Amino acid sequence: MARLFGTDGVRGVANKDLTAELALDLSVAAAHVLGEAGAFGHRQPTALVARDPRASGEFLEAAVCAGLASAGVDVMRVGVIPTPAAAYLVGEFRTDLGVMLSASHNPMPDNGIKFFQRGGVKLADELEDAIEARMKEPWSRPIGEQVGRIRYSGDAVNTYINHLVSSLRQDNTLAGLKIVLDCANGASYKTGPTAFAAQGAEVTAIHASPDGININDGCGSTHPEKLQAKVVEVGADLGLAFDGDADRCLAVDNEGNLIDGDHILAILALGLQEDHRLASNTVVATIMSNLGLTLAMKEHDIHVDRTKVGDRYVLESMNANGFSLGGEQSGHVIMSEFATTGDGVLTGLHLAARVARTGKSLKELASAMTRLPQALINVSGVDKLRAGMDPEVSRAVSDANHELGETGRVVLRPSGTEPLVRVMVEAATQEQADKICKSLAATVKQRLAK
Incomplete structure (x- = not known):
C-alpha cells in the first residue's frame, strides 16, 4: 500500500483523493501523535490553520478545524496566506501545530495538507508515518470544556x-x-x-x-x-x-x-x-x-x-x-x-x-553565472528500480562523465513520482549534450526494458 504522505504533505484531487473526511481524520491523528511526542506539555494545545485561495480550501479548512477542535486543540484560523507565512506564524504565535492547505504550483482541482511542528518546521518522516498509522485507531473524545475552540485572527497577514x-x-x-x-x-x-x-x-x-x-x-x-x-x-x-x-x-x-x-x-x-x-x-x-x-x-x-x-x-x-x-x-x-x-x-x-x-x-x-547547455530525456517503459544496479548502464554513465570532464556531467536517476528514468546531461555545447543524452537514453531503454 502506498504511503499517504508524499514529499510535501498529503496531496490529491480535492473531494476525490483528498476528502473532508480524510482531512478531519488526519487532523485528529496529528493532534494525538504530536501530543504524545511531548509537543503540547500539560496545557490546552493550540494550532494555526491557513490555506491558499482554492475553492476546495474552504471545506477542507472547516474539516481540519473541526478535527483539531474535536481532539481538544484550540484553533487559530488565519485565512488565505502563503505557506511560508504559515510556517513563520506558527513560530511567532508559538502554536503547537500548524496546518497549511495548499497544492502549491499544482492546478486548481488539486489540494494538499501540510503539517508544521512547533517552531514552523516540517514533520519528520517518522511522525508522518505515526499519524497515518494512528488514523486507524479508536480514540477517547474530550467533552465539555475540554473540547477545542476556534477563532479567527485578522492580524496574521500584517505580522x-x-x-x-x-x-x-x-x-x-x-x-x-x-x-x-x-x-x-x-x-x-x-x-x-x-x-x-x-x-x-x-x-x-x-x-x-x-x-x-x-x-x-x-x-x-x-x-x-x-x-x-x-x-x-x-x-x-x-x-x-x-x-x-x-x-x-x-x-x-x-x-x-x-x-x-x-x-x-x-x-x-x-x-x-x-x-x-x-x-x-x-x-x-x-x-x-x-x-x-x-x-x-x-x-x-x-x-x-x-x-x-x-x-x-x-x-x-x-x-x-x-x-x-x-x-x-x-x-x-x-x-x-x-x-x-x-x-x-x-x-x-x-x-x-x-x-x-x-x-x-x-x-x-x-551574468555571474553562465548556464551550461543541458539535455534531458525521460525514458519510460523501463524498470526504474534497476537504474543504479545495471553494470552496462553504470559503465555508460562513467564513460560519458570521463568524456565530459570538468565541463559537464551526467545525472541519471529514477523518477520519484513517475514510472520512468530521467537522463540529464550538461556539456560545453548543446550538440555534445544532446548527443550523449540520446546515447545514454538508448542504453537505458535497451538494458532496463520491462
Missing part, C-alpha cells in the same frame, strides 16, 4: 508582512525600482504587493485577484510568459513570479529574460558572502541544479553542497550543517536566517534589494 520588511537591511530601500509581481492568483496577492510597496518600490501587480478558481491558471512561476511580456511593456526594472502558495520565486530581467532559481541562488550567495553572512561559505543545491552554478561559485571560493531532489533534502542539509542559503532550480529558495522553508516573497525582496544596493541591473547580476 508576516512586517517580518518580511524587517528582514532587509535598513539601507536597502527599493525606492526608484519599478517592479512587476505575478501573484499567480494565489496566496501572495496581498502580501507581495504590500511588502514591496512598503519598501518604496513602484509595484505593478498582475494575476492578483484570486477567485478560488483561477489559481496558477496560465500564470505565476509555472507560466512566466505573461510576466515577461508585462515587464517589457511597462519598462520595469525586473519582474517576480510566485506560485500559488508563494514558496517559490522566479525572476525576469528588464529585457524579459527569465532568471531561474540557480541564478537567484548565485546572486544571493554573492551578496551574503559580501556581507559575511554566508554560513561556512556554502550554498546548498540539488543534483539537478545546473553545473554552471557550481563553476560560478567556485570562482568566488564558495562551496556547493548537493542534495537529492526536493526542498526537504535541501533543508535537511542546511539544518544539519548550519548553512544559511539553499534552494532548487524551480525557485524554491530557503534563507534560514529568516525562514524555516522556501519563501518566494522573501526571496524576491532580497533579490530586488541586491539590485538596488549594487546599482546593477538584474541581467548584469545574473
Whole structure:
C-alpha cells in the first residue's frame, strides 16, 4: 500500500483523493501523535490553520478545524496566506501545530495538507508515518470544556508582512525600482504587493485577484510568459513570479529574460558572502541544479553542497550543517536566517534589494553565472528500480562523465513520482549534450526494458 504522505504533505484531487473526511481524520491523528511526542506539555494545545485561495480550501479548512477542535486543540484560523507565512506564524504565535492547505504550483482541482511542528518546521518522516498509522485507531473524545475552540485572527497577514520588511537591511530601500509581481492568483496577492510597496518600490501587480478558481491558471512561476511580456511593456526594472502558495520565486530581467532559481541562488550567495553572512561559505543545491552554478561559485571560493531532489533534502542539509542559503532550480529558495522553508516573497525582496544596493541591473547580476547547455530525456517503459544496479548502464554513465570532464556531467536517476528514468546531461555545447543524452537514453531503454 502506498504511503499517504508524499514529499510535501498529503496531496490529491480535492473531494476525490483528498476528502473532508480524510482531512478531519488526519487532523485528529496529528493532534494525538504530536501530543504524545511531548509537543503540547500539560496545557490546552493550540494550532494555526491557513490555506491558499482554492475553492476546495474552504471545506477542507472547516474539516481540519473541526478535527483539531474535536481532539481538544484550540484553533487559530488565519485565512488565505502563503505557506511560508504559515510556517513563520506558527513560530511567532508559538502554536503547537500548524496546518497549511495548499497544492502549491499544482492546478486548481488539486489540494494538499501540510503539517508544521512547533517552531514552523516540517514533520519528520517518522511522525508522518505515526499519524497515518494512528488514523486507524479508536480514540477517547474530550467533552465539555475540554473540547477545542476556534477563532479567527485578522492580524496574521500584517505580522508576516512586517517580518518580511524587517528582514532587509535598513539601507536597502527599493525606492526608484519599478517592479512587476505575478501573484499567480494565489496566496501572495496581498502580501507581495504590500511588502514591496512598503519598501518604496513602484509595484505593478498582475494575476492578483484570486477567485478560488483561477489559481496558477496560465500564470505565476509555472507560466512566466505573461510576466515577461508585462515587464517589457511597462519598462520595469525586473519582474517576480510566485506560485500559488508563494514558496517559490522566479525572476525576469528588464529585457524579459527569465532568471531561474540557480541564478537567484548565485546572486544571493554573492551578496551574503559580501556581507559575511554566508554560513561556512556554502550554498546548498540539488543534483539537478545546473553545473554552471557550481563553476560560478567556485570562482568566488564558495562551496556547493548537493542534495537529492526536493526542498526537504535541501533543508535537511542546511539544518544539519548550519548553512544559511539553499534552494532548487524551480525557485524554491530557503534563507534560514529568516525562514524555516522556501519563501518566494522573501526571496524576491532580497533579490530586488541586491539590485538596488549594487546599482546593477538584474541581467548584469545574473551574468555571474553562465548556464551550461543541458539535455534531458525521460525514458519510460523501463524498470526504474534497476537504474543504479545495471553494470552496462553504470559503465555508460562513467564513460560519458570521463568524456565530459570538468565541463559537464551526467545525472541519471529514477523518477520519484513517475514510472520512468530521467537522463540529464550538461556539456560545453548543446550538440555534445544532446548527443550523449540520446546515447545514454538508448542504453537505458535497451538494458532496463520491462
